[in-house]
Structure formats: structure tokens, C-alpha cells
Amino acid sequence: MELWFTEKQTPALGITCLVRETVCRQKTRYQDLAIIDTVEFGRMLVLDGMVMTTEKDEFVYHEMLVHVVMQAHPAPRHVLVVGGGDGGAIREVLKYESVETATLVEIDGEVVEACRKYLPQISCGLQDPRVTVLIEDGLEHVKRSVGKYDVILVDSTEPVGPARGLFTVEFFRDVYRALKKDGIMAAQTESPFVNRELIKEVFAGLGGVFPLARLYLASVPTYPSGLWSFTAASKCYDPKNCRQKPVETKYYNFAVHGAAFCLPGFVRELVGGKEQ
Amino acid sequence: MELWFTEKQTPALGITCLVRETVCRQKTRYQDLAIIDTVEFGRMLVLDGMVMTTEKDEFVYHEMLVHVVMQAHPAPRHVLVVGGGDGGAIREVLKYESVETATLVEIDGEVVEACRKYLPQISCGLQDPRVTVLIEDGLEHVKRSVGKYDVILVDSTEPVGPARGLFTVEFFRDVYRALKKDGIMAAQTESPFVNRELIKEVFAGLGGVFPLARLYLASVPTYPSGLWSFTAASKCYDPKNCRQKPVETKYYNFAVHGAAFCLPGFVRELVGGKEQ
Structure with a gap:
């Protein structure tokens, strides 16, 4: 069979x-x-x-969600991951020596438990003493946090069900307030082939809240179309720059960091048509 | 139903x-x-x-197969497309004013006829007076041609059946001989997630025949993994450079041209591990 x-x-x-x-x-x-x-x-x-996520291609998504903005910040010490119950984003965050605390806020505790048990290569970082796992609504946690984080990573599911609120301007404003005055964030923002309206909306929303917003791309085979977008938004540091030492990765590197912001024409259309 | x-x-x-x-x-x-x-x-x-190929995503593949090496050449006049019976590569080639002749050599005449009839947006270039369509084996045509082409584009199917010969060192030597002394070529070389051994072999093969070989990438949703590789090989012009005026495109642009050569670590491994 x-x-x-x-x-x-x-x-x-x-x-x-x-x-x-x-x-x-x-x-x-x-x-x-x-x-x-x-x-x-x-x-x-x-x-x-x-x-x-899958064992074979998770490295692309997790590295590209995390390292672009971690590298853009000169010394991220306090990092929040919203969603991401599999722990893959946390594992990447912990590669930076500057990190003192890494907080995971995941609404569904059973996701975390299943990934701890059955996906140890992805969830391994959750054992690290710098990590706190909070099982609660990310929206609520972010709303309560003020000037607390250097970096916030929004590692959400599709914008349906419990994740819907993570794609709203209200949430982006709360993220802005939860960041320190030089804070930076990144969010997964779906496929430029399949979810064009969503990307436009999120980019415009983040661009209205943060002084700097930039869209970037990576290739994730198991996601619709294989081409995935992320949106980085920052209070001061340009997400295009790398300010840290290299860390060990399989997809991300400094050349890929810059290249990820070079958008094909049909993607540029989603962010106002200009070269970033 | x-x-x-x-x-x-x-x-x-x-x-x-x-x-x-x-x-x-x-x-x-x-x-x-x-x-x-x-x-x-x-x-x-x-x-x-x-x-x-599909109406919705063919632009990625055809633009990226064609424009990288067309741009790298200062004035391509005589261009050969091997395979590519749908005509999409020819359509892109014709965007350059320097082109005097564009030759399509496709083994299967019925592919050309079906695409002329049912895929007019893709095959439209085949009507152009600069175009010659030859229904014959591309291997034979290339073997017979000496110092004839500025650019050769290998727009093949998977390396099975009639296309198998298009992935051999013998063919690469024939392509070298069919090119002028400053000629340049590009070939589609499958997915770095799925066809790793093939990419290594073709890259090593082309690198043994041409002084310059470089791998580059693009995102094609309907191809396995969504991430696709191409190999450019050149007698003198570096495929990374753009030497022409921009042409109208939906995926390709000068920023994307450079970015396509910035390989993720797991792809760099296939071409010797160094930054290109």
C-alpha cells in the first residue's frame, strides 16, 4: 500500500x-x-x-526568518519569537553570543510538546537555559510588552484561525511598542505568486508603523509556489546590512542576505515598484 | 467532476x-x-x-534562461536555442535589437505545432522574420556548426529520453566549437534540492570545457522544489555582468541578475564551495 x-x-x-x-x-x-x-x-x-515545517527544508525558512534581522542589529540581547512552536527559529537565534534571553510565545502547547518529542533536530534549542517558553496568545504577550525586545520574529501559520491577528496593523503597532528604541522585526509573509494581496497589505501596514520596511525572499520547497516572502521592519537599522560575525548556516550567508532583497519585477509591484 | x-x-x-x-x-x-x-x-x-511550461509562470524560466547571458554579451547577433519548441526562449531573445538571426532547433516538430496553435503568448516570437525553426536533432545541428553563434541556449527537457545527450561533456565541447571566439551559453540544469548530482556533473563538465562557468538560480513554481538552476559558460565575458540596455521583463532585472549568482550554502557545495 x-x-x-x-x-x-x-x-x-x-x-x-x-x-x-x-x-x-x-x-x-x-x-x-x-x-x-x-x-x-x-x-x-x-x-x-x-x-x-519538514526536516529536510526547514533550514531555509528558519535561517531566513531569523538571520537577516539578527545580522542587521549590532548586538541583539533580548529576542522574542511569536508562534514558531517547533523551536526552529529559537535554535537559529541562539547562534548569536550577544543573546541573553530568547522567549518563545506559542498559543498551542501541544505543538511544542510534539516537536520536542518527534522533531528534536528542530526543537533542540528549546532546552537552552537562555530560553523561556510561554504557552499563551502571542497577541496578548506583545500587547503587554513595552520597550522590551531588540528583535521580534513573527513565525506564524497562514493568516487563518488563531494566526489571523498576527497580520493586522494593530498587532504591528504593538510589536513596535514592544521593541526597544532601536528594535527590528521580521515576519513570514507568504508567497508572492499565491498571496499577492496579503503581501501588499502587510507591507503597507508595516511601512505605516515603522520608518523602514523591506520585503525579502527565499526558496522553501514545501511552501506554496516554493518562493516565500518575509517582511523586515525596523526603527533605525537597515535590514539590508550585516553587522555581526557570520554564524554556521546551510542557506543564509552574507551574499544571500543582500540578494534576498533583490526583487523580481512581479514582486517589486507589491512594494511600490521601486528597487529597494 | x-x-x-x-x-x-x-x-x-x-x-x-x-x-x-x-x-x-x-x-x-x-x-x-x-x-x-x-x-x-x-x-x-x-x-x-x-x-x-505554463502560461502563468513561464516568464520566470524563459527570462532567466535567456537574459543573463544575452546581457553578458556586448552585442549578440546570432543566437541558437536548442530544444525550447514552445518558443518562449526565442521570444525573449528577440527583445535585443542586436539580434540578426535566432535559430530554434527542436527535435519534435509536433511540439512546435501544438505550441503555435494553443500557446500563442509563448510561441509568438516564432513568426518573427529573424527566426528559423529547424526540426532536427539539436545534438547533430550543434556538432555541424563551427564558430557560428554568439549565444547558445540549451532549453531542454529533463535529462531522460532524447534530451540525455544535452547533458554530456561531448555536447558541451560541440557547443564550445559552435560558438564564436567570444561566445557564451546557458543551459537549464534542474533543481539544487532534487538533482544535486546532475548539477555537480554538468558544472564540472562545462567548467572543464569553458574558461568560465557559473551557476545561477531562479524560482519556478511548477518545477520540482520551485528552485531552479541554470549554468552559464563563457569563453571570455563574465556571465555576472550586464552589458546591454534593459529590456522589458517581469522577473529579470539587473538587480536580480546579480542576485541570481549569490548561492545559498547548500548550493555552493555543488560548485566547489566558494562564493562565485
């Missing part, structure tokens, strides 16, 4: 993967959680039927 | 698309040819079950 998992990435497009076994499956308070072992991508975290 | 077309991109990974209708389907002398109308990507050319 062959078992195939298919994610309908849009109503008319899917990715389908041959499955070795279902490692775990449960209904949490918030979502349908599964970890499956696929032949092509190794273990895969699937929430509400959507691929969140 | 819902009709879905699924391409098994690897034995364990597939892309699946909702189909409006089958526009044409036939067995040619060389392959199974279909053009289907998909909801997500518009009309799609499928050869032996593999997606070759």
Missing part, C-alpha cells in the same frame, strides 16, 4: 508526498496536529492539513 | 493541479504530448507527464 499526503495549497494546486508512517496525530485545543514521516522531506509537521 | 493532473516530480513527491480541460493530447514520434488548461497556471505543456 502507498500512503500519500496531499496539501491543497490553493483550491486548485496541491503538493503530494509519499508517507512512510504517521508519527503522531491529535486534535489540540486549536488545531489538527500531525507529524508524518515522508520519503522526500523526512518528518513533517502538519497543522490543519498545511505543511508547517 | 473534478479532474486533477498530478506530476510525480520524484518517486515520492508530486505537484497536483485542478484541470479545466484537456486542450490537446497526442503521441508524437518522441513523446506523449498534452496541453491542459489548469485553474492555477492556465494552459500547461506536459511532455511524458512532466510539466514543461
Whole structure:
């Protein structure tokens, strides 16, 4: 028997993967959680039927969400990850010696537990003494925090269900206030082929709240279209610059940092049409 | 009824698309040819079950195959496209005023005919008076040509069936000889996630024949992993440089030209590990 998992990435497009076994499956308070072992991508975290991360390609997403803004800041000491219950973003954050505290705020504790148990290569950073894991609504945590963080990383699911609030101007304002006066943030902002309106909205929203907003790109095979966008927004440091020593990575490097901001024409259209 | 077309991109990974209708389907002398109308990507050319090109994302592949080396040459006059029966590469080549002749050599005449009929936005360039379409084996044509072309573009299918010979050192030597003394070439060289050994082999092969070989990348949603590689090889002009006026494009621009050569670490490994 062959078992195939298919994610309908849009109503008319899917990715389908041959499955070795279902490692775990449960209904949490918030979502349908599964970890499956696929032949092509190794273990895969699937929430509400959507691929969140896989052993084989998670490095692209996590490195590119984290290192661009971590490098743009001269010495990030206090870092917050909103969402990202798999721990992959935290693992990357911990590569910087300047980091004193790394806080993960994830709404669904069962995601964190499943990833600790079944995705140890991704979640390993969560054991680090600098890390605090808070199981609560990221929106609430950010709203309560004032001038507290050097870097905030929004590692959300798609803008449906509990993550919807993470794509609103109200949240961006709260992130601005939760950052120190030279703070910087990055958020995953979906595919420029598939989610064009969302990217425009988020970019305009962040650009209205922060003095500097820039869109950048990376290639994540298991996400719709394979081309993924991130939006960096900053109070003073330009996200295009690297201010730190290199850290060990498999996708990110200083050349890729600069290249990620070089947008193809059909993506430039989403951010006002100018070269960044 | 819902009709879905699924391409098994690897034995364990597939892309699946909702189909409006089958526009044409036939067995040619060389392959199974279909053009289907998909909801997500518009009309799609499928050869032996593999997606070759689609109305929605063909611009990425064709622009990036063509413009990088066309721009790197100061005045390409005579250009050869090997394969590429859909005509998309020819359409891009014709954007340069310096071009006097553009020759398409495609082994399967039925591909050209089907694309002329059903994919006019892609094949439109084939009507241009500067264009000659030769229905013959590209390997033979290149072997017979000596010092004839400024630019050769290898727009092949996967390295199986009739296209296998287009990935061999013997062919690369013939391409070298078919080029003028300052000639330059580019070939599509598959995905750095999925086809790592092939990229290594082709890069080493071209690097052994030409003084300069460079790998570059672009994001094509309908190709395996969404991340696609091309290899440029040149007798004297560095493929990283732009020497022409800009032409009208949707993906390619001068910033993207430079950025495409900035390789993530896991891709650098395939070309000797150094920054290009």
C-alpha cells in the first residue's frame, strides 16, 4: 500500500508526498496536529492539513526568518519569537553570543510538546537555559510588552484561525511598542505568486508603523509556489546590512542576505515598484 | 467532476493541479504530448507527464534562461536555442535589437505545432522574420556548426529520453566549437534540492570545457522544489555582468541578475564551495 499526503495549497494546486508512517496525530485545543514521516522531506509537521515545517527544508525558512534581522542589529540581547512552536527559529537565534534571553510565545502547547518529542533536530534549542517558553496568545504577550525586545520574529501559520491577528496593523503597532528604541522585526509573509494581496497589505501596514520596511525572499520547497516572502521592519537599522560575525548556516550567508532583497519585477509591484 | 493532473516530480513527491480541460493530447514520434488548461497556471505543456511550461509562470524560466547571458554579451547577433519548441526562449531573445538571426532547433516538430496553435503568448516570437525553426536533432545541428553563434541556449527537457545527450561533456565541447571566439551559453540544469548530482556533473563538465562557468538560480513554481538552476559558460565575458540596455521583463532585472549568482550554502557545495 502507498500512503500519500496531499496539501491543497490553493483550491486548485496541491503538493503530494509519499508517507512512510504517521508519527503522531491529535486534535489540540486549536488545531489538527500531525507529524508524518515522508520519503522526500523526512518528518513533517502538519497543522490543519498545511505543511508547517519538514526536516529536510526547514533550514531555509528558519535561517531566513531569523538571520537577516539578527545580522542587521549590532548586538541583539533580548529576542522574542511569536508562534514558531517547533523551536526552529529559537535554535537559529541562539547562534548569536550577544543573546541573553530568547522567549518563545506559542498559543498551542501541544505543538511544542510534539516537536520536542518527534522533531528534536528542530526543537533542540528549546532546552537552552537562555530560553523561556510561554504557552499563551502571542497577541496578548506583545500587547503587554513595552520597550522590551531588540528583535521580534513573527513565525506564524497562514493568516487563518488563531494566526489571523498576527497580520493586522494593530498587532504591528504593538510589536513596535514592544521593541526597544532601536528594535527590528521580521515576519513570514507568504508567497508572492499565491498571496499577492496579503503581501501588499502587510507591507503597507508595516511601512505605516515603522520608518523602514523591506520585503525579502527565499526558496522553501514545501511552501506554496516554493518562493516565500518575509517582511523586515525596523526603527533605525537597515535590514539590508550585516553587522555581526557570520554564524554556521546551510542557506543564509552574507551574499544571500543582500540578494534576498533583490526583487523580481512581479514582486517589486507589491512594494511600490521601486528597487529597494 | 473534478479532474486533477498530478506530476510525480520524484518517486515520492508530486505537484497536483485542478484541470479545466484537456486542450490537446497526442503521441508524437518522441513523446506523449498534452496541453491542459489548469485553474492555477492556465494552459500547461506536459511532455511524458512532466510539466514543461505554463502560461502563468513561464516568464520566470524563459527570462532567466535567456537574459543573463544575452546581457553578458556586448552585442549578440546570432543566437541558437536548442530544444525550447514552445518558443518562449526565442521570444525573449528577440527583445535585443542586436539580434540578426535566432535559430530554434527542436527535435519534435509536433511540439512546435501544438505550441503555435494553443500557446500563442509563448510561441509568438516564432513568426518573427529573424527566426528559423529547424526540426532536427539539436545534438547533430550543434556538432555541424563551427564558430557560428554568439549565444547558445540549451532549453531542454529533463535529462531522460532524447534530451540525455544535452547533458554530456561531448555536447558541451560541440557547443564550445559552435560558438564564436567570444561566445557564451546557458543551459537549464534542474533543481539544487532534487538533482544535486546532475548539477555537480554538468558544472564540472562545462567548467572543464569553458574558461568560465557559473551557476545561477531562479524560482519556478511548477518545477520540482520551485528552485531552479541554470549554468552559464563563457569563453571570455563574465556571465555576472550586464552589458546591454534593459529590456522589458517581469522577473529579470539587473538587480536580480546579480542576485541570481549569490548561492545559498547548500548550493555552493555543488560548485566547489566558494562564493562565485
